Amino acid sequence: MKIVSWNVNSIRARLESFKVLAERYSPEVILLQETRVEDHLFPREFIEDYGYNIAIKGQKARNGVAICSKLPLEEINSDFAEEARYIEAFTGGLFVASVYIPNGQEVDCPQYFYKLKFLENFIEYLKKFKEEIFILGGDFNVGPYPQDIYIDGYDGIAGSLKEREAIAMLRESGFKDMLETAGYTWWSYRQRGFKKDNGFRLDQFYMNKKTQPIFKEGKVLLDIRELERPSDHAPIMCEIIY
């Protein structure tokens, strides 16, 4: 079973990329972030045509998360956050969740403290999945380690001490970062960031102790980041034996 997590930076602007992803990899589950569209305007039929059932929580212009699955979706729940930043469901015999952690804008600004509080609350919320087979994918907007950000000694937004401490709390609560050595997942649109490999590893899959044994392998889908009109994030994909 293949599971993808992908910050699309507008699903409506990424339909061609979605098509390539679906045809090239046929993942059973796709977790989306930053769909940036209200639910009634979500391109539901386009995605259904590739064989997916869909669960969405959107809002106007910003945020927005979704779960696409070739298997039935049950127990759909997006109550954790008021903003459209989180959705979970039971599908294919396991729980999956898609999360879009706030960006934080700049260290020590109000949005930064909102991000830290969001992470703290989220780690607490995840305790409900401690004993489940559960795969969490998303855009965490944090590079957990120095090697996750291309700039030596960088400690700005996504690489600050408090953000890294929050992610360490997530690990300490039993969630392993399964693609820790897979490389960068985000490159700025500016200054030919991708071509120069000026990247950040912001997108991650986390699995609890009970789920880790079914993990087979994972990688960053660089070929999707190379397409025309790409998202600034590459999808990440993992395969599980389940």
Added chain:
DNA sequence: ATGGCTACGGAGCGTAGA
């Protein structure tokens, strides 16, 4: 040089992304 690029909303350019 506090920009650079892209998408959104909505019809200018401001806001957000990270």
